[in-house]
Amino acid sequence: NAGVTQTPKFQVLKTGQSMTLQCAQDMNHNSMYWYRQDPGMGLRLIYYSASEGTTDKGEVPNGYNVSRLNKREFSLRLESAAPSQTSVYFCASSDRTDVWEQYFGPGTRLTVT
Amino acid sequence: ILNVEQSPQSLHVQEGDSTNFTCSFPSSNFYALHWYRWETAKSPEALFVMTLNGDEKKKGRISATLNTKEGYSYLYIKGSQPEDSATYLCAHREYGNKLVFGAGTILRVKS
Numbered sequence: 001n002a003g004v005t006q007t008p009k010f011q012v013l014k015t016g017q018s019m020t021l022q023c024a025q026d027m028n029h030n031s032m033y034w035y036r037q038d039p040g041m042g043l044r045l046i047y048y049s050a051s052e053g054t055t056d057k058g059e060v061p062n063g064y065n066v067s068r069l070n071k072r073e074f075s076l077r078l079e080s081a082a083p084s085q086t087s088v089y090f091c092a093s094s095d096r097t098d099v100w101e102q103y104f105g106p107g108t109r110l111t112v113t
Numbered sequence: 114i115l116n117v118e119q120s121p122q123s124l125h126v127q128e129g130d131s132t133n134f135t136c137s138f139p140s141s142n143f144y145a146l147h148w149y150r151w152e153t154a155k156s157p158e159a160l161f162v163m164t165l166n167g168d169e170k171k172k173g174r175i176s177a178t179l180n181t182k183e184g185y186s187y188l189y190i191k192g193s194q195p196e197d198s199a200t201y202l203c204a205h206r207e208y209g210n211k212l213v214f215g216a217g218t219i220l221r222v223k224s
Contacts, residue, residue, distance in 0.1 A: 004156075031210045033211075035214075040216055041216060042117075042202065042216040043204075043214040045213075048210075050210060058211070090156060094210055099164075100145065100162075100210045101147065101162055102157075102204075102212060104156035104157050104158075105156060106155070106156050107156055
């Protein structure tokens with residue numbers, strides 16, 4: 001089992017460019033999450049999907065959109081990247097059967113110049 | 114604004130020292146408290162999930178306690194080793210499946 005996978009690992013964008021971060025999990029989890037991690041701020045929730053077909057805003061959703069493509073995949077889109085979106089992005093998944101313990105992907109380091 | 118607070122922000126100890134750090138969280142609407150270990154350039158890995166007041170969990174030299182009435186959890190590391198160097202995150206779960214993370218405690222163990 002690969003667990004949670006993310007692509008790409010690194011990305012550099014110019015201000016105004018768009019891109020999609022991909023996430024997939026093979027643990028048959030219902031819930032998936034996107035976080036950003038900034039120094040001194042911990043992990044902040046951008047969007048989450050409690051189950052296939054649903055998505056909800058987290059703490060810092062502005063400037064992002066998400067798509068829960070199927071049970072396995074949850075993508076995060078930046079429509080018009082801004083320098084403030086320079087961060088490390090983590091995808092995670094969880095399920096009631098695992099007492100909602102979250103399993104994280106390896107992260108995507110994004111720099112917006 | 115984080116309503117999950119961790120202290121200290123960072124800690125430097127010598128190999129063999131025992132250490133502990135604190136996670137404070139809202140005591141109302143409590144469902145669970147999660148601890149994660151996060152090594153540099155890796156992704157967070159789950160250590161413990163704690164749900165009951167008075168819970169104590171142990172994994173090797175690492176243990177944790179939980180007080181839901183006053184809203185805090187302690188993580189203890191006995192006889193710290195250089196490989197314990199990491200950021201330790203706690204996260205509070207209210208009803209549902211979202212976690213609110215603290216900013217973490219950075220531990221550096223010097224040999």
